Amino acid sequence: xxxxxxxxxxxxxxxxxxxxxxxxxxNVIKYNPVIDEVSLGGENIMRLLSGMIEFTKxxxxxxxxxxxxxxxxTRWRWLxxxxxxxxxxxxxxxxxxxxxxxxxxxGEIANPTLPSLxxxxxxxxxxxxxxxxxxAKNCPICGxxxxxxxxxxxxxxx
Ligand SMILES: [Zn+2]
Numbered sequence: 635x636x637x638x639x640x641x642x643x644x645x646x647x648x649x650x651x652x653x654x655x656x657x658x659x660x661n662v663i664k665y666n667p668v669i670d671e672v673s674l675g676g677e678n679i680m681r682l683l684s685g686m687i688e689f690t691k692x693x694x695x696x697x698x699x700x701x702x703x704x705x706x707x708t709r710w711r712w713l714x715x716x717x718x719x720x721x722x723x724x725x726x727x728x729x730x731x732x733x734x735x736x737x738x739x740x741g742e743i744a745n746p747t748l749p750s751l752x753x754x755x756x757x758x759x760x761x762x763x764x765x766x767x768x769x770a771k772n773c774p775i776c777g778x779x780x781x782x783x784x785x786x787x788x789x790x791x792x
Contacts, residue, residue, distance in 0.1 A: 635662065637669050637700065645699070647717065647724045648755040652699040654717070660687045669700070674712050686716060689729060695719045695786075696744075699726075703754050715751055718744050718786055725765070726751040730782055731790070737776035743784035 640659040645652050655663075664684070667674040674680065683698075690696045696716050703713045717724040727744035728751065734740075746765035752758045771784045780787070 635666065635669055640669065641700075642697075645717075645724055647699075647726065648752065648761045649757070650701060650755055652701050652717070652724070655687075655698045655700055655714075657687055657691050657698070660684075669712060672710065672712055683714065686714070686729075690716065693788075696727075697724075699724075701754060713754065716744070718746075720768070720785065722768075725768070725785065726761075727785070732780060732782050732784075734773040734776060734778065735781050736778040737773060739773050739775040739789070741774070741787055741789045743771070743780065743782060743788075744786035745782050746785055747783045 637653050640656055640663055641653040642656040643654045645654055664680065667680060674683065686698050690698050696718055698714060699717050700712050700714045702710045704710045715726045716729055718727045725746050727746045728748050730743050730745050732741065732743055746768060747762065749758070749762060752761040755761045766783070768785050771787045772778060773780055774787050774789065
């Protein structure tokens with residue numbers, strides 16, 4: 635299949651073209667995980683992607699993006715990340731599970747400061763500086779700073 639067949643839209647984020655995956659097309663991708671003649675990856679990658687799709691289905695403010703990463707001059711592969719809709723536009727994030735060191739709150743956060751999110755961006759440092767400059771969310775229970783940089787938090791459902 636072609637990336638356009640399984641994308642809902644194309645967004646330019648950090649001066650890079652990101653393909654927003656249509657969650658309704660996930661079953662199609664799952665049974666034939668080869669897009670534009672490049673395989674998405676093995677079982678572990680597919681399991682990881684399945685989890686990311688489930689997460690975006692449950693949270694309207696997030697979406698899953700695919701983008702290309704060149705390997706040398708002739709080859710490339712697919713990379714992917716979650717995007718969070720902010721007042722400034724789409725922000726690349728990684729969803730992480732954390733525990734507040736002060737009160738023991740457990741939850742999920744969106745962290746935009748992982749350097750690996752920006753490996754394919756032409757100005758990586760600028761993208762990272764921008765990520766760190768966003769308003770951080772503190773622990774939703776005690777209000778103290780969380781052990782990881784967060785721009786979104788959600789309590790783990792028990
Ligand atoms: Zn706390």
